[in-house]
Amino acid sequence: MSTIATAEREPVSQPTEPWYKNKKLDQLLCFWSIPVFYNLFGLVFVPLSWMMPPRAPESDLAGVVEFMQSPNLLIASTILILSVGLSAVGNAMYAIQMKRMSVSPVLRFAFIAGAMTGAIVGCLFPMFCFGLGAFREGYSPEILQMLYDFGYLSFIGCLGCFFLNWSCLALAILLDKNNILPKWLGYYTIWQSVTEIFAATVWIAHTGPFAWNGLLAFWFNMVLYVPWQFIVYYCIFQAIRKQPESELYNSGPTPRAAYA
Amino acid sequence: MTISQVGQAPRTRADYLPGDHGMWFFIVGDLLIFGVYFLCYMVYRGQNLDVFLYSQQFLSQGIGVANTIVLLTSSLFVALATEAVREHKIRDAGRLLSLAIVLGALFPVLKMVEWIPKISAGHTPGENLFFMYYYVMTGLHLLHVLLGLCIMAFMLRNLRQAAQPDIKFIEIGAIYWHMVDVLWLVLLAVFYLMR
Amino acid sequence: MNTRGQNILLWLTPVAGLLFLVAYWLFPAFAPPLSPTLSPEEVAAFFKENLTAMRGVVIFGNIIGALLVPLFALIAVQMLRVVNSSPIFAYAYIIAAGIGITAFILADFAWGIALFRPDRDPQLISLLNDMAWFFLVAPVGCVFVQNLCLAGSIYLDARPDPVFPIWVAHFNIVTGLLMLPAAFSLLYKTGPLAWDGSISFTLRFSTFIVYVAVMFLVLLKVTKQQVEQEGVAA
Numbered sequence: 001m002s003t004i005a006t007a008e009r010e011p012v013s014q015p016t017e018p019w020y021k022n023k024k025l026d027q028l029l030c031f032w033s034i035p036v037f038y039n040l041f042g043l044v045f046v047p048l049s050w051m052m053p054p055r056a057p058e059s060d061l062a063g064v065v066e067f068m069q070s071p072n073l074l075i076a077s078t079i080l081i082l083s084v085g086l087s088a089v090g091n092a093m094y095a096i097q098m099k100r101m102s103v104s105p106v107l108r109f110a111f112i113a114g115a116m117t118g119a120i121v122g123c124l125f126p127m128f129c130f131g132l133g134a135f136r137e138g139y140s141p142e143i144l145q146m147l148y149d150f151g152y153l154s155f156i157g158c159l160g161c162f163f164l165n166w167s168c169l170a171l172a173i174l175l176d177k178n179n180i181l182p183k184w185l186g187y188y189t190i191w192q193s194v195t196e197i198f199a200a201t202v203w204i205a206h207t208g209p210f211a212w213n214g215l216l217a218f219w220f221n222m223v224l225y226v227p228w229q230f231i232v233y234y235c236i237f238q239a240i241r242k243q244p245e246s247e248l249y250n251s252g253p254t255p256r257a258a259y260a
Numbered sequence: 261m262t263i264s265q266v267g268q269a270p271r272t273r274a275d276y277l278p279g280d281h282g283m284w285f286f287i288v289g290d291l292l293i294f295g296v297y298f299l300c301y302m303v304y305r306g307q308n309l310d311v312f313l314y315s316q317q318f319l320s321q322g323i324g325v326a327n328t329i330v331l332l333t334s335s336l337f338v339a340l341a342t343e344a345v346r347e348h349k350i351r352d353a354g355r356l357l358s359l360a361i362v363l364g365a366l367f368p369v370l371k372m373v374e375w376i377p378k379i380s381a382g383h384t385p386g387e388n389l390f391f392m393y394y395y396v397m398t399g400l401h402l403l404h405v406l407l408g409l410c411i412m413a414f415m416l417r418n419l420r421q422a423a424q425p426d427i428k429f430i431e432i433g434a435i436y437w438h439m440v441d442v443l444w445l446v447l448l449a450v451f452y453l454m455r
Numbered sequence: 456m457n458t459r460g461q462n463i464l465l466w467l468t469p470v471a472g473l474l475f476l477v478a479y480w481l482f483p484a485f486a487p488p489l490s491p492t493l494s495p496e497e498v499a500a501f502f503k504e505n506l507t508a509m510r511g512v513v514i515f516g517n518i519i520g521a522l523l524v525p526l527f528a529l530i531a532v533q534m535l536r537v538v539n540s541s542p543i544f545a546y547a548y549i550i551a552a553g554i555g556i557t558a559f560i561l562a563d564f565a566w567g568i569a570l571f572r573p574d575r576d577p578q579l580i581s582l583l584n585d586m587a588w589f590f591l592v593a594p595v596g597c598v599f600v601q602n603l604c605l606a607g608s609i610y611l612d613a614r615p616d617p618v619f620p621i622w623v624a625h626f627n628i629v630t631g632l633l634m635l636p637a638a639f640s641l642l643y644k645t646g647p648l649a650w651d652g653s654i655s656f657t658l659r660f661s662t663f664i665v666y667v668a669v670m671f672l673v674l675l676k677v678t679k680q681q682v683e684q685e686g687v688a689a
């Protein structure tokens with residue numbers, strides 16, 4: 001076969017069925033990692049380490065020191081650092097549905113970039129901060145206070161990447177002519193992306209409703225975010241189920257590759 | 261939906277739902293979210309009345325009223341433009357919409373005229389709870405205005421370029437802009453007028 | 456489509472390997488690696504004594520880390536040729552690789568900052584040193600997920616002539632599992648699981664080096680097959 005050809009051609013292959021019965025197995029395997037991921041995070045954040053609900057910015061120094069040096073915090077930090085890779089799988093689910101929409105690819109690529117950045121600054125780094133204090137004794141209270149601030153601020157106040165991500169998702173849903181995800185979800189996602197902007201106040205306020213544990217900046221944001229997270233994954237699951245087999249790459253006589 | 265379909269489907273004007281369900285869902289939800297913020301504001305105001313009353317004096321009612329006139333007039337033109345589209349007077353609608361956009365664009369300008377001297381004078385969001393509320397809520401509203409201006413620009417493009425204007429889209433944009441209006445009126449009352 | 460760019464990127468991997476050997480020979484600062492049990496004063500003293508060697512490690516480490524990006528990108532591109540129902544494994548791979556490499560480079564930065572002003576308060580130097588090791592541990596979780604995604608896509612490849620041979624999938628799972636215990640190095644200051652221990656350091660890094668070398672050879676074969684099968688210009 002000549003290595004220089006004028007055009008690409010599809011690989012010549014016999015029509016075959018894949019060995020697995022459910023053609024959407026790859027999407028489903030990835031999907032079911034999501035409850036594992038979120039439950040793990042939930043268990044680690046709350047009962048294991050009490051990182052969440054967030055403690056007050058104005059906690060007294062002794063309280064901060066005791067919290068930052070608790071061994072459970074170190075275990076929590078380790079587990080979360082280990083599992084942050086699963087966030088990549090969860091985020092890929094959105095990107096795959098965005099691929100099916102009639103919108104420009106730029107939206108899903110911006111989303112992918114935002115997912116990478118957000119995982120580092122909004123998830124991994126805060127976990128380090130909480131673990132560092134618990135890792136070694138002897139750090140001065142001021143250093144522990146700084147790590148405490150860094151941890152909560154970067155986790156709750158991480159706005160930019162997630163604002164970008166949810167805005168891309170919302171825009172993609174609203175502009176999509178294929179109606180992969182429902183339009184009302186697009187509007188709800190706009191609110192979700194705006195809650196990221198609400199979180200900006202945590203960088204300023206120490207107490208009151210706008211602090212990182214405040215009624216508006218945290219709790220009301222949770223009221224908007226938690227249902228949205230469940231709903232969006234439910235809608236994605238429905239979208240996977242309803243995807244016609246003809247659209248799948250591994251159906252049909254000659255399998256097609258994606259290349260993007 | 262096109263204009264011809266509008267004329268056929270509902271029998272009376274009262275039967276007809278302008279815009280679409282998605283936008284109404286968004287409007288109701290948005291109003292609810294702002295409602296929660298207003299409620300919290302009132303509660304915290306009750307707890308810190310002296311701080312709030314003291315800080316309110318620094319707001320300029322004049323610019324607040326000017327912004328109100330700007331937004332209300334802009335909304336009026338949007339409503340007139342929507343009527344004109346329904347009556348197939350596309351050119352008139354385009355002109356009215358352009359006026360609405362120009363007026364609406366004055367709002368962010370006036371906001372900057374209001375905010376920049378204030379911030380230079382030291383009244384930043386971090387100063388006290390009142391100013392945090394003020395900047396957060398008027399800032400959120402400003403974001404809505406900017407988004408509304410973008411939507412209206414797309415509406416104008418639709419009027420000018422499409423063979424048949426998309427009446428549903430025009431209505432959606434108009435409803436959104438009216439909501440922005442309503443939110444501003446409440447903001448005006450709560451922050452500027454209620455002393 | 457022309458695959459010349461792909462080949463150029465692929466051959467950057469041996470360049471990374473070469474730089475690694477050079478750095479290892481010139482700057483043996485981490486042979487053996489710093490023990491987690493050292494007190495802040497001892498850490499600060501170590502940094503001051505081995506300033507040049509550690510700076511060499513930092514700068515080279517930065518470049519080597521960046522030079523590994525093409526390898527992961529190439530694997531992602533070949534994963535896009537794999538036929539599952541969707542490119543979901545490839546997308547997850549890209550995101551996980553991005554997170555892992557960023558964390559690795561941040562580890563370098565943390566050391567670099569500690570070395571920049573060695574007269575700093577020893578507590579701050581020790582903090583930066585700990586931070587660097589935390590950042591070095593983090594990619595393990597990402598690499599494990601990446602490897603699972605690659606293995607998953609290979610196992611579910613519906614092509615009659617699969618892109619990757621199936622042993623690559625087994626290899627990815629095994630190497631992932633070998634590196635995974637290093638994630639628990641944060642819980643121990645001594646023993647094989649501590650960050651200077653035989654499992655968390657020696658096993659983990661030697662596995663990674665073997666992994667990169669093997670995947671390089673695999674990709675050589677895969678890209679050659681791509682040219683033959685799809686008739687693209689080489």
